[in-house]
Amino acid sequence: MAEYPLVDNTEFEPDEEYIPGPEPEPQAPVWMDGSVRIGLHTSISGSYVNALESARKLGANAVQIFSASPRMWQGAAVRIPEKDAKEFRARRNELGLGPLVIHANYLLNLAATAPMLRTRSIQAFHEELVRGVLLGADYLVVHPGARGEASKESAISTIIESVKQAARRVPMGHMRILIENTAGMGTAVGSRLEEVAAIVRGLSSVGAGVCLDTAHLFAAGYDIKTAAGLEQTIDAIDRTIRLENVPVLHVNDSKIPLGGKVDRHEHIGEGKIGAEAIGRILKHPRLGPVPPEGLAGRAFLLETPIDDPGDDRKNVAKLWELAGVEGPAAEKGYSMMTVAIKKMMAKKGKKLSSRNLPAGKKRLTTETASAQKKKAKGGEKKSGKK
Numbered sequence: 355m356a357e358y359p360l361v362d363n364t365e366f367e368p369d370e371e372y373i374p375g376p377e378p379e380p381q382a383p384v385w386m387d388g389s390v391r392i393g394l395h396t397s398i399s400g401s402y403v404n405a406l407e408s409a410r411k412l413g414a415n416a417v418q419i420f421s422a423s424p425r426m427w428q429g430a431a432v433r434i435p436e437k438d439a440k441e442f443r444a445r446r447n448e449l450g451l452g453p454l455v456i457h458a459n460y461l462l463n464l465a466a467t468a469p470m471l472r473t474r475s476i477q478a479f480h481e482e483l484v485r486g487v488l489l490g491a492d493y494l495v496v497h498p499g500a501r502g503e504a505s506k507e508s509a510i511s512t513i514i515e516s517v518k519q520a521a522r523r524v525p526m527g528h529m530r531i532l533i534e535n536t537a538g539m540g541t542a543v544g545s546r547l548e549e550v551a552a553i554v555r556g557l558s559s560v561g562a563g564v565c566l567d568t569a570h571l572f573a574a575g576y577d578i579k580t581a582a583g584l585e586q587t588i589d590a591i592d593r594t595i596r597l598e599n600v601p602v603l604h605v606n607d608s609k610i611p612l613g614g615k616v617d618r619h620e621h622i623g624e625g626k627i628g629a630e631a632i633g634r635i636l637k638h639p640r641l642g643p644v645p646p647e648g649l650a651g652r653a654f655l656l657e658t659p660i661d662d663p664g665d666d667r668k669n670v671a672k673l674w675e676l677a678g679v680e681g682p683a684a685e686k687g688y689s690m691m692t693v694a695i696k697k698m699m700a701k702k703g704k705k706l707s708s709r710n711l712p713a714g715k716k717r718l719t720t721e722t723a724s725a726q727k728k729k730a731k732g733g734e735k736k737s738g739k740k
Contacts, residue, residue: 383492385452386651388644390636390679391416394656394670395457397690402434402442402489410449412667413674413684416653418455418495421485425460427474432481434488443490453492453653455532455565455602458482464516465499465509465543472516475499479520486529493602495532495565498544498553509543514556521560531557532565532602537573538615545574545615551594564595567604567657568635569620572627575613579631588640597640598649605632605654605673621658621665622672633676663689663696 385391393416396408402419409417422432446454459478466472479496486494496517501509517531533553538545544553554562568578576590577583591597607625609618623629635641642648654677658669667684674681 382650383452384450385416385653388650389415390643390677390681391453391651391653392655392670392673392677392681393417393451393455393653394658394666395419402438403445406442406445406449406451408688408690409451410682411685411688412670412690413682414670415451415682416453416455416655417451418457418655418657420459421456421482421489421491422459424457427459427461427478432485434485436488439488439490446490453602453651454490455493455495455653455655456482456486456489456491458494458496460497462496463499464496464513464520465501465504467502467504467512472512476516476520479517480522480524483521483524483526483529483531487525487527491529493530493532493563493565495534495602497534497536498542498550500541501543502541506543506549510549510552510556513543513553517557517562518560526560530601531560531562533557533562534565534604535567535570535574537567537570537610537617538575539573539617545570547576547590547594554595554599563599563601565602565604566591566600567606568627568632569604569606569608569610569625570617572608572612573610573614573616573618575615577612578635579612579627581634584631584634584638588638592640601649601651602653602655603635603641604657605635606657607632619658621661622656622669622676629672629676632673633678636673636677660689660691663691663693666690 393409393414394412395418396405396412398405398419398421405417405419409415421434422428446452459482462475462479463471464475464479466475482494482496498513499509504512521531533544533550535547535550536542536544544550550564554564571578571587576587578587588597591600605622607620607622607627608614609620609625610616611626620626622632636654639647641652643650643652654673656666656669656673658665660666664687666689670681671684
């Protein structure tokens with residue numbers, strides 16, 4: 355074997371010397387460029403990437419998904435293979451979709467007083483956080499929970515401690531937890547802005563924010579239908595939560611009248627809030643994505659019903675129209691609900707919405723309205739047992 359001679363006292367020209375330069379400043383993601391971001395909840399059925407493709411085909415530039423089935427406790431044990439997560443992150447980057455929002459499991463009750471339910475909820479939320487980080491999510495939205503017979507003050511303290519426990523030892527990175535306001539049904543916490551604000555203040559150590567749902571606000575008694583009522587509500591949001599802490603809005607019309615305290619979403623422009631009022635929300639400078647009045651990257655996301663094939667595409671197009679902005683082109687004829695799914699559901703007497711779309715591989719999660727009501731009542735009773 356040939357030997358290589360050692361060279362002593364090697365000399366370099368001055369311009370060949372390596373001089374470390376300053377670290378480049380991290381660039382803001384493309385979705386924080388001040389453009390309007392409109393999206394919807396899409397299904398991960400088949401693969402996580404399918405959810406991104408659905409958003410693209412429906413003319414959205416932002417997206418919300420579940421990271422596992424939203425109505426099964428088994429979701430707490432779901433692990434996403436790194437290969438799948440890498441493919442998802444890469445495709446999302448290619449499509450320029452953002453922000454990416456994950457909605458937590460509906461069974462979670464972070465306010466539960468029953469030890470087993472609370473422990474289960476904390477563990478499931480912890481797993482949601484882990485999956486969210488792996489998928490590269492920007493936000494993880496969670497409902498506060500139901501207090502049962504506990505006082506509101508006690509429930510708020512329980513929620514804060516539950517979230518802190520769930521987030522312990524999770525490298526959150528840029529992902530942010532968002533507490534969603536509620537409609538005020540039963541003993542649900544978070545229908546009043548003051549309650550949501552108290553939770554967020556208690557979670558300052560984890561940097562939590564808020565996701566506001568228009569249908570929930572309206573059902574809880576905030577008159578966002580009138581111009582004067584919207585101004586009063588925005589002032590109340592800023593006074594309690596602060597508008598800079600609201601990076602995501604769920605934009606849904608409501609089947610329920612003002613103050614009805616029931617969570618029932620309707621197609622945009624066909625509910626009690628109406629198209630004119632929703633247009634005011636989308637165009638309001640304080641709720642928009644343009645600083646200094648607005649917040650860069652703020653997203654408007656749909657969770658509306660899909661009664662017929664194409665309803666999802668029409669609702670996305672309606673939001674772009676009401677926002678006064680031309681959005682990405684949608685794929686003609688595409689819908690997450692196919693004729694076959696509609697026939698199957700009609701046969702079983704079930705309804706589909708963007709919130710109970712297929713959430714797991716080869717699984718269609720649907721429920722009758724009566725079953726949902728029974729589950730909601732049962733959940734409230736359970737949460738207040740101890």
